[in-house]
Each structure stands twice: as structure tokens, then as C-alpha cells.
Amino acid sequence: MSTSQIAFLKGHGTENDFVIVPDPDNALDLPVPVVARLCDRRAGIGGDGLLHVVRSAAHPEARDMAGEAEWFMDYRNADGSVAEMCGNGVRVFARYLQRAGLVAEGDLAVATRGGVKRAHLAKDGDVTVSMGRAALPEDGVTVSVDGRSWDARNVNMGNPHAVAFVEDLDHAGDLLSVPPFSPPSVYPDGVNIEFVADRGPRHVAMRVHERGSGETRSCGTGACAVAVAAARRDGLDPALTGAPATYTVDLPGGTLVITEHPDGGIDMTGPAVIVAEGVIDSSWLETMIG
Numbered sequence: 001m002s003t004s005q006i007a008f009l010k011g012h013g014t015e016n017d018f019v020i021v022p023d024p025d026n027a028l029d030l031p032v033p034v035v036a037r038l039c040d041r042r043a044g045i046g047g048d049g050l051l052h053v054v055r056s057a058a059h060p061e062a063r064d065m066a067g068e069a070e071w072f073m074d075y076r077n078a079d080g081s082v083a084e085m086c087g088n089g090v091r092v093f094a095r096y097l098q099r100a101g102l103v104a105e106g107d108l109a110v111a112t113r114g115g116v117k118r119a120h121l122a123k124d125g126d127v128t129v130s131m132g133r134a135a136l137p138e139d140g141v142t143v144s145v146d147g148r149s150w151d152a153r154n155v156n157m158g159n160p161h162a163v164a165f166v167e168d169l170d171h172a173g174d175l176l177s178v179p180p181f182s183p184p185s186v187y188p189d190g191v192n193i194e195f196v197a198d199r200g201p202r203h204v205a206m207r208v209h210e211r212g213s214g215e216t217r218s219c220g221t222g223a224c225a226v227a228v229a230a231a232r233r234d235g236l237d238p239a240l241t242g243a244p245a246t247y248t249v250d251l252p253g254g255t256l257v258i259t260e261h262p263d264g265g266i267d268m269t270g271p272a273v274i275v276a277e278g279v280i281d282s283s284w285l286e287t288m289i290g
Contacts, residue, residue, distance in 0.1 A: 006285070008038075009096060009277040010045060013088035013127075014270050015217035015253025019047040020096050026058040032080030034288050038280070039078040045280075048216045049086060050076040051093050062111045069109035069116045071097060077212030085114030085158040087220020091127040091272035094119040099274050114158025127272045131221065132158060133264035134228040141181040143193060145173040152181065152193070153229040157266075159211075160191045161225035165233065169197050172207050175215035194222050196230065204230050205250040217253030224266050227258035238262040 006028065009020040019038050021028065030052060038044045052074035056062040062072035073093045075083050090110050097103040098121055105121045118130035135156040143152045143164045148171055152162035162181060166172065172195035173179070179193050190211040199205050206226050208219045227247035231237065236245045238260050246259040256270040 005282055006280040007277065008045065008280055009099075009274055010047070011051075011092040011096060011272065011274040012253070013091045013218065013220065013272045014251055014256060016086075016088035016219060017047045017217075018049050018051045018089055018092050019045050020051045020053065020092070020274075022053045022096075022100070024053070024055045024058065026054045028052075030076070034285070035076045035080035036078065037288055039076075039080075048078055048210070048213050049083070049089060050078075051089055051096070052076065053093065053096065056111045061113060065111040065116050069111035071102070071108075072111040075112065077210070078214075079212045081212045083113070083159060083212065085112050085117075085221055087129060087131055087157075087222075087224060087268050088218055088270075088272075089220070090117050090119060090129045091220065091268075091270060092274075094121055094127050094129075095272035095274055112158070125271060126269050128267050128269040129220070131224050131266040131268050134225065134260075134266060136228070136232070137186075139186050141183065141186050141191075143179050143181045145171060145179050153232070154186065155225035155229055157221040157224050159221055160187050160189070161194060161222055162187070162191050163194045163196060163226055163229035165196050165198075165229075167197065169195055169205060169207050171195065172209075175207060175209045177214075178211075179209060192219060192222050192225075194219070194226050196226050199248075199250060202230075202234075202246060203248045203250075207252065218251040218256070220256065220268050220270075223249040223251065223256045224258050224268055228260060228266070231260060239264060 056066035056072040120128045137154045150164040152164040208222045231245045
């Protein structure tokens with residue numbers, strides 16, 4: 001990693017917060033320990049994850065998407081591990097591109113490890129992301145916390161989710177560590193676990209333990225997984241009814257609106273805010289790499 005001055009920004013989507021590192025030419029090496037320290041809330045900048053902003057043509061994992069999407073969201077979890085996708089991250093990523101003058105209000109495409117995602121920057125400040133289709137594998141798991149157990153629905157949004165419906169969100173416990181689930185073979189690479197309680201017709205609230213990050217204030221792919229799981233639980237499948245199904249999902253950090261369309265496509269709408277920008281201290285980085 002070059003230790004010349006490195007710019008960063010800080011942003012959040014429904015309080016799911018991210019360190020943003022612009023690096024159009026993919027010139028920076030971001031090893032796991034550095035990402036983890038940058039995301040550390042006491043020893044670094046602090047965030048639920050890191051958005052590495054790279055031109056698709058400059059990144060080996062995104063070159064084949066460059067014709068469709070100019071920009072690649074190289075997303076990392078707070079522990080430094082690589083992740084396929086982050087829905088809130090896409091919204092914040094799009095907001096950063098707009099702030100930097102790289103895209104205008106309206107539609108844009110963002111390359112991710114979970115495929116190309118379509119976003120729309122609205123005049124009112126909200127960002128809508130087309131999250132793709134949900135896969136619903138038949139194998140599920142049982143999630144347990146403090147002596148209680150629930151069957152969890154397996155939903156894949158480009159990353160894996162286990163959705164458990166509970167009577168009270170407090171039943172999820174502190175979510176500091178991964179809630180035990182079985183059989184572990186269903187999610188060999190780990191899983192995001194959502195606990196969901198009803199708030200009204202097509203209105204739910206959730207808490208989530210994100211793989212590699214612990215409990216977060218919001219999770220976009222998790223909110224989509226929850227809306228799909230709630231719709232199926234409620235007997236709604238837009239592919240069969242021909243009508244979209246829209247759910248309001250309350251998270252600790254705010255509210256997202258999720259719509260599943262008859263063709264299977266899922267839209268997520270919510271706010272995205274850039275709150276700060278600055279420069280990472282080069283001597284601190286030298287200490288980190290040394």
C-alpha cells in the first residue's frame with residue numbers, strides 16, 4: 001500500500017455506516033488488518049464496512065462487468081473479509097458517486113460481486129436499488145438464543161440470510177456473537193441472521209447479526225430477505241398473483257421500503273447520506289503495515 005495521503009469519506013444508509021475509500025485506478029492494496037482497523041470504532045474511523053470505489057475496468061473481479069457498469073463496489077465487512085453485496089452500501093456508494101460529480105441524478109449501474117445492480121437517485125434524496133431476485137433454497141436452519149429456538153427461512157440475495165420470525169425482538173439477545181444455528185452445513189461460509197416481529201399489515205421490524213460485522217443498525221439485503229420471507233409466510237408470491245408486494249421494514253437505524261415485482265425483481269428504497277470527508281494519516285498507516 002502506498003502511504004501517500006489517502007482520501008476517505010464517511011456515509012450511512014439508515015445508520016448502516018461505511019468508510020468510503022475512492023481509488024478509481026485500483027492502486028491501493030487494502031489487506032484485511034488495515035480494513036479492520038479503519039472500521040474499528042475506537043482505533044480507526046469506524047464503520048460497519050468499507051466501500052472501496054474502483055472503476056470496473058481496473059479491477060480483476062469486475063472487468064467483465066465494465067461494459068455494463070463503470071464503477072465497482074469492492075465491499076469489505078468490518079472484520080476485513082470480502083463480501084458479495086451490501087444493499088445499504090450500494091445506496092451510499094451511489095450517493096458518493098453523485099457527490100463526487102461522477103454520476104448525475106437518475107439511473108446508474110453499479111458492479112458488485114453479486115452482479116450488476118441498478119440504482120436510481122431521486123430528487124427527494126432517496127435512493128432506490130434494484131436488488132435482483134431472491135433465491136429460496138429449500139434447506140433451512142434452526143436458530144437458537146437463550147433457550148428459545150425458531151425455524152429460519154433460507155433466503156439468498158446474492159449473500160446468504162436466515163430469517164426467523166419472533167414475538168419480540170428482544171428474544172434475539174444482544175447479537176454480539178453469531179446466534180447458534182443448525183445444521184451448520186447449510187451455511188458453510190457463515191450467514192446473516194434476521195429476527196423479525198410484526199408491526200402491522202405488510203409492516204415488520206427487524207434486528208440483524210451481519211456476518212463479519214455483528215449487529216448493525218441496518219442491512220439492505222437483510223431487509224429484502226425479510227420482506228420476501230414475510231410475503232411467503234403471508235401467502236403472497238407476486239409471480240403467482242401478478243401484483244407487486246410491498247413491505248415496510250423498520251430497522252434500528254430507520255425504515256426501508258421493499259417491493260417485490262411479478263418478474264421476481266426486488267426494489268429497495270431509502271435514504272443515503274455522506275456525513276464527513278478527510279484524509280487518512282499516512283504515519284498511522286505506516287504503523288499499521290509495519
